[in-house]
Amino acid sequence: MTTHADKKQIRLLLVDDHPIVRFGLSALLGMQEDFAVVAAASSGREALDILRQKTIDIVLVDLRMPGFSGIDTLEQIRTQAPRVQAIVLSSFEFDEEIYAAVKAGARGYLLKESPPEEIMSAIRSVFAGRQAFPERIAKRLSESRMTAGLSAREREVLELVAKGLTNKEVANTLQISQFTVRNHLNHITEKLEASDRTEAIFIAIHTGLITLH
Structure with missing residues (x-):
């Protein structure tokens, strides 16, 4: 049964080539009343197919996926579904990847080891129209080397x-x-x-x- 509260849920798409990551995120985020994990994709191309079929608000995407990379995915999301916002969840924090992700349209960049509260806060912030970069990453984005x-x-x-x-x-x-x-x-x-x-x-x-x- 669909309730009034359901209409306010943030509809999520998880994109990661590791099944355990998709399972863990789905379990964690699915417990929140304001989140609805609509689908989980094992590749960027699968994610784009899902975006053509389902209404999504926020995509959580890994950068390092075989074949069609996370950067490729972000660029296609910006072209194919510009109203959908994207947050990167990565195991790495290299300047080049951060810059490339933001250039491709990412509104947030978090490490997979981030506390669950930080990940959930980032989703809510991006859904509200803000960015979600930890202070250390935001600082690096504004430094001269970037x-x-x-x-x-x-x-x-x-x-x-x-x-x-x-x-x-x-x-x-x-x-x-x-x-x-x-x-x-x-x-x-x-x-x-x-x-x-x-x-x-x-x-x-x-x-x-x-x-x-």
Whole structure:
């Protein structure tokens, strides 16, 4: 029987190639009244098939899966089901993987060994529209080694563009030419591997490269 409370449940999809991880997470999260584990997938491709058939709010995804990786999965989720939010649950915490995950659309990044309360809190935070990065990871995302090679001036230009300024307005603000602004933006999109300035802004905001006040 469906109750009024059921309608408020956060619908979850678990994606991990290890059966014991899927079983453990399903058991843990299924005990929470505000969670509904809709499905568990053993691969990214299986997860995408499930997303085509079922309504999901949050996907918990492992990064290191054979064949179709977690990063591939995140990128496809962002394209195929943009309203679905993703949280990475990984056994590893390397800068390159964190950056790649956030660039691909992850709204949170936690280790599998994280306390259950931290995992559940992250799910609720992301469902509420916030990010869920432990302080140590959030700090690393904002540190200089996570700048993807952007110079201080390039970050300044991107921050102004993200605030809605045109190339001409950016040029006037920084006292440089529009040609220089355009060159900076071209370099930025190349370094962030973005298709255009809009995607570059998205990546920069979600990786902490720029901050909008």
